[in-house]
Amino acid sequence: MKIDEFRKEAYKMVDYICDYYENIENYPVKSQVKPREIFDVLPSKAPMHQEEMKQIMSDFDAQIMKGITHWQSPHFHAYFPANASFPSILAEMLTSAIGAQCMIWDTSPAAAELEEKVLEWLKDIMDLPSNWSGVIQDTASTATLCALLTAREKYSNFEINEKGFNHQEFRIYCSSETHSSIEKAVKIMGVGKKNVVKIPTNQWYAIDTELLEKEIQKDIENKKNPLSIIATLGTTGTTSIDDIDTLGKIAKKYGTWLHIDAAFGGSAMILPEFRKKIIGLELADSFVFNPHKWLFTNFDCSAYYVKDKESLIKTFSILPEYLKTNNRGLVNDYRDWGVPLGRRFRALKLWFVLRYFGIEKLRNKIRTHLQLAEIFKNLVIENQDFELLAPLTLNTICFRFKPVFLEDEDELNSLNEKVLNAINNKGKLYLSHTKIKGKYTLRMVIGQTNVEERHVLKAWEIIREECQEFFKY
Ligand SMILES: *Cc1c(COP(=O)(O)O)cnc(C)c1O
Secondary structure, eight states: OOHHHHHHHHHHHHHHHHHHHHHGGGSOSSOOOOTTHHHHHSOSSOOSSOOOHHHHHHHIIIIIGGGOOOTTSTTBOSSSOOOOOHHHHHHHHHHHHHOOOOSSGGGOHHHHHHHHHHHHHHHHHTTOOTTOEEEEESOHHHHHHHHHHHHHHHHTTTHHHHHOOOOOOEEEEEETTOOHHHHHHHHHTTSOGGGEEEEOBOTTSSBOHHHHHHHHHHHHHTTOEEEEEEEEBSOTTTOOBOOHHHHHHHHHHHTOEEEEEOTTGGGGGGSHHHHTTOOOGGGOSEEEEOHHHHSSOOSOOEEEEESOHHHHHHHHOOOOGGGOOTTBTTBOOGGGGSSOSOOOOOHHHHHHHHHHHHHHHHHHHHHHHHHHHHHHHHHHHHOTTEEEOSOOOSSEEEEEEOOTTOOOHHHHHHHHHHHHHHHHHHTSOBOEEEEETTEEEEEEEOOOTTOOHHHHHHHHHHHHHHHHHHOOO
16 A cells, blocks of 8 residues: 555545444444354455455445444443543554554653553552552453462562472462452463452452451461452442452461452542542552553553562563663563563553543543443332342442342343343343342443433433333233
8 A cells, every 4th residue: 555545545544433433323232243144244265466445445334344342332331341532542543553562662662651651640640559660461361460470479489480380279369259350360370270269248249358367367277378369449240349458458467469450440549539438559469450441541451550560570571682672670671561572552542541631531521420320320229120239339230120029030030131132132222241149130331431311311211111021010
């Protein structure tokens, strides 16, 4: 492609993107395609000869778009959002145009220094402990793996990296509501899934800290090594928040690594009124949250903070001859701060977002989401045919359809499952589900960048209509 053609096509692409956003509410939020539907219409071989941009885009419209689920639609209320924003998209355009591979400082000094700076900014906005150091990871799953590997190395005197596993039995503690990425990390780090100790939760779905301490003591008596406690700030099921302060004290008492998984909920910590409720953060060893979930920064961008930076770097550093530079020790070579060698320039979009919005606007947006969640919660509570299944802590409402005379739990579960599928198959709205104490639970998450009150009220109307279809008195 010559530059003249690129210029023309790029202008067209921007128009395409703007049209897409202007019409986004008209698409079925959840893609309605059947398995293999996309695969089967695509040609079996790549083209031998050049094709026109026009043809490629027309096939994109006809063949690809229908298999897209519209995560940026304000009718998207499933899972947790992966919310983007226009300033972030602009930065991604630049990032992809520059196409830098930012593995070390030398390979693009600005990428390394901007990364350090924006993570300092975030630390300040969120009032995180000043002795933490930050690095951007691709996802929270990777950050948690880094935390556990660093803990493993620190507590084995960096011997497992050198000699391999020595059959020490490490134990990792978390609650039954913990995200699956913890178990995945434990499998990968060689500690074995059976050593993930899932502690039951209390009435707020937060880890029962007394039971946790008993488990740790029992393990010590049995000559097992408590390695790490994982606290969750905003669980995936119900956004419950573990008692960080108590967990921090327990971690200190038994010499374990406290990692905080705040993948989703962390963004709310930019609100001073929320931040002041989180006590004991300084007791943690590491912390991760995803600006790519609820801070208007395109996927992927995970902010990972660690107290003992030296141990992190010691765990991951490698120094083959071809990567030796004169600046070692003077600058951050982020390839030593995590698993991959190659790194995208992710700090740029965070910089654009923080500057374009400003702290105040970012706060207002999150506050709006919390208020909308409160409105939706009240609609649920005030309707006798619905039931709230967990306390509202952030912006995720856990509820179910429960017609007043229907008591049978199995029937309620299958009714709610049918309702959810029917809603999602119509494409006007996208919700997801979880199970809370055996109850099939609908989750309504309000965190999309452009979600407004009218979307939330519309969602409630659609849910109610669909429920009535399935259960008429
Ligand atoms: C989303 C989520 C994760 C996983 O995040 P990725 O960035 O996709 O790896 C981990 N923990 C919690 C609590 C989450 O909500």
